[in-house]
Amino acid sequence: MNNLPPTERTHILDQNQAQRYILDQEQQPPMQPPMQPPMQAPMQLPQPPLQPPEFMLPPQTQAPAGQQTVTMSQVEGGEGLGDVIPDKETAPLKERSSLAYTSFNFINAIIGSGVIGMPYAMQQAGFGMAVLLFILVGLVTDTSLVLTIKAGRLANADTYQGLVEAGFGKIGFFIQSILQFLYPFISLISYNVIVGDTMTKVLIRVTGVSAESVLAKREFIVATTTLLITLPISLYRNISRLARISLVSVGIIIVVIICMFVRLPEMTAIVAEDPEDWSFAEANIASAIGILSFAFMCHHCSFLVYESLADNTQQRWNKTTHISIAISALLSFLFAIAGYGSFRSYVQGDVFENYCWNDDLMNVCRGLYAFTILLTYPIECFVARDVLETAFFRGHQPQPMFRHAILTVVISIIAMLISLTTDCLGVVLILNGIFCAVPLAYLLPPMCYLKLQEGPLFCRDKWEAWSVILFGSMAILVGSITMFTNLNEVSDCSHGKEMEYCIPEIFNATMSPVEVEEFEE
Known part of the structure; x- marks a missing residue:
């Protein structure tokens, strides 16, 4: 076979191998069928829990079409003090807003009871210096709000309290909690003073x-x-729906400003002039800074507004802040011009005190403004109550209704009793502005940014933070000295007394008989 060609030799070998394979298969015993495993009982799957009927379930809310949503919930006694923090498992969906709508909500947060003291701030600082202060405080507040969110992104914090705790630990959290309680609590006192002052005339x-x-x-x-x-x-636990009513506050402020400008010529004619009217600067500049700081303080809700912004990048937040601060400063300045231009050296801490009691147009404005204050009161009470809940009952959750009611009653009654001891809104605004608003707005946010931002302490990227800290430190130092050295002057007010220019007999020498008769009518 070796003499055969290779192709034929390979063919013969393949045939021999095939024959051997067939013989081997015939000699093997037949294969037994594979054994079947014993039958087992079918596996019992866990049954889902019984669900109540549909009519017993709470209604499901869905976000409108085209709007993004984010999981948020109000937490009583949680990590945030008065904030709304994420709850990924059980919280309802919350709508996110466009840049324009978010800016509108931020303006509502900035303009509150502080706007009523803008004419008084202009009188305390002098007209020229007040104009500069409006620009300066607006720019510093804008920078501080930008730094607040920058620092929050660095710390991966979603609340103001979380930011301070990330930067300075428990000590910072404790200091911030005290200020966070005092600011809304003193605001409650100012709300009572405003309501008491305005509603008496009405x-x-x-x-x-x-x-x-x-x-x-x-x-x-x-x-x-x-x-x-x-x-x-x-006493309501969830005031989110009530907070939405505050959207009308901007509209009411605009209406009040228009009415004040309508009354401007008439009040200018009957209010006596003073040589120091429209002076460039006065001695109580620090008091004016305190009032402006109180009015522009909105950092405690900055994270809430940021989370509500759709596509909330740092750039979109900066744009939202610029728009909100600019419009708020403009409205506040117009309010100040209308009030100061009407009464000048006679301006009170509550500018509504300057209008005559028989002025029906301004009585309507008094009532509208008091209405917005009454609806804003529960929001600040919620923040103050939540601070106490977190500080003293953090390990005793959930909060029972009894404790919720006791804290609410105690806060409201104490605020009411303190408000009965003074009828001077100016001194309340100055105190809250200097000792609470300035640290919350101009010290803690830039200090957290300096602590969390990488790089040398005095590098160029941190100059803005240092400038805000310098402004806040000077405001507290100079404001404290001015406050206590001029305490008698800033606490001087004339609530419950008709302003002298509203009594025609006093101003007969400067008014014609026709003017006196028209004013009496």
Whole structure:
């Protein structure tokens, strides 16, 4: 076979191998079928828990079409003090807003009870210096808000309290918590003062009761509105729907500004001039800074506004901040011009005190403004209550209704009692502005940024933060000295007394008989 060609030799070998394979298969015993495993009982799957009928389930809310949503919930006694923080498992979906709508909400947060003291701030600083202060405080506040979110992104924090704790630990959290309580608590006092000051004139004009009547006493009005209106509303656990009502506050402020400009020529004609009117600068510049700081303080809600912004990049947040601060500063400045231009050296801390009691147009403005204050009160009460809940009952959650009610009653009653001791809104605004708003707005955010941002402490990227800290430090130092050296002057007010220019007999020498007759009517 070796002499055969290779191709034929390979063919023969393949045939031999095939024959051997067939013989081997015939000699093997037949294969047994594979054994089947014993039958097992089918696996029992866990049954889902029984669900209640549909009519017993709460209604499901869905975001409108085309809007993005983010998981958020209000947490009582959680990590955030008065903030809304994420809850990824059980929280309802919250709508995110466009840049324009977010800016509008931020303006609402900035313009509050502080705007009523803008004419007084202009009178304290002098007209020229007040214009500069509006620009300066606006720019510093804008820079501080930008740094707040920058630092929050560095710390991966979603609340102001979380940011401070990330930067300075428990000590920073403790200091921030104290300021976070004092700021809304003093705001509650200012709200009571405003309601007591404004509603007395409205009731006297509408009902015709005497100014000496118990019904016209500010103490009665403050106590009544606290016990019958603000305290019951503040007992709600979830005030998100109530907060939306505050959207009308900007519209009311615009209406009030228009009415003030309508009254400007008339009030200018009857208010006596003073040589120091329209002076460039006055001695109480620091007091004006305190009032402006109180008015522009909105850092405690900056993270809430940031989380509500759709596509919330740092650049979009910066643009939102610039728009909101610019519009808020403009409205505040117009309010200040209308009030100061009308009364000049006579301006009170509550500018509504300057208008005559028989001015029906301004009585309508008094009522509208008091209405917005009454609806804003529960929001600040919620923040103050949540601070106490976190500070003293952090390990005792969830919060029972009994403790919720006790804290609400204690905060409201103490704020009411303190507000009865003073009727001067100016001193309340200055105190809250200098000792609470300035640290919260101009010290803690830039200090956290310096601590969290990499690089040398005095590098170029940190100059903005240092400038904000310098402004805040000077405001507290100079403001404290000015406050206590001029305490008698800043606490001087004339609530409950008709302004002298509103009594024609006093100003007969400067008014014609026709003007006197028209004013009396």
